[in-house]
Amino acid sequence: MEELILKLKKEIIEVLNLEDVKPEDIDSNAPLFGAEGLGLDSIDALELIVLMEKNYGIKLQDPNQGKEIFKSINVMADYISKNRTK
């Protein structure tokens, strides 16, 4: 799981172009959206949806499910490990 979390952090930094952020700067339990965590917004959310599909073969189509999955890096990684097809 730790390996997947690190990989996920690197992918997020790359696709979201977070130039000054390093994987170790991201708290795996912190919220991804809003002022408290990474401070992502709706444009970034779509990028994460596309990332899940391209890199892990997971199609997120239920908005309610999506809101839960994007709570934190840990929640995302847990969902990926259970549902990935790639």
Add this chain to the structure above:
Amino acid sequence: MQEPEHSEWSGRTDGTPFMQKALIVLFKVVPLEVIYAIMALVVPFYMLFNHKGYIAIYHFFRLRLGKKPLSAFWHVYRNHYAFGQVVLDRFATYAGKRFKLTIDGNEHYQHLNEGEQGFMMLSSHVGNYEQAGYALVSDRKQFYALVYAGESATVMSERGKQFVGSNIHMIPVQADMTHLFCINKALDDGNIVSMPADRCFGSAKSVECQFFGAKAEFPLGPFATAVQKDVPVLAVMVMKTSHRSYTAYVRPVKCDRALSRKQQMTALAQAFANSLESVVSHYPHQWYNYYEFWNGERV
């Protein structure tokens, strides 16, 4: 997942629900031209009370189009009158009246409509985009329009009635970002997604473009979506050409796909701004962004 609301524009049609419903009834019995004539008398009062909007449009004619003060004032009046006409046309349509619509660049739409891939149609606050919904109809794809969730119940309800039984669906922008999943699925399924590309709503991120000789902020969202989903983009501007007719200008919005993703988003935004400028140059009275659009003119 919460996002701030835009502070410079309300994003909803003016008037109380009663006034909006009364207009729809009125159009069933009174000719359009008579209502236009009454509206022409009301416009000066509207200009007087909509001071912020008046100044913004005055700046547009003075600073961007180089009009002299008196001339700019006259153009502001014509702009408000033209805006009143398209608002009235919207309610006339709800009352069952139809306008003639000519499509310039229909081949671009048909080419994408016939393909399997989904695509995006970008609108802007010029002319009367809603009329496109009655003419650019797809027999193969579903059409999803991203709309401001704060629009009045009357407008949403009447708009909905017009499209009952059609393949047109509304996606209201939600603070919890659920609209993104709808956009993603619509494009994955090869459908059409339409969204405004001249005002920031949802994400506050923007991209600076050269527009009418000065720098202005365009929302990043529509262009980021196109790049993220790797789908083609059309700019669609529906302009009023006479009392009873409109012309829809359909223009492809393209950029060099060899650029980095971030560069592609910026290049797409600039290409859209160029298309918009080209059309608005011919119809400056149909520019309806009633706030200081250009960076240097914000106070």
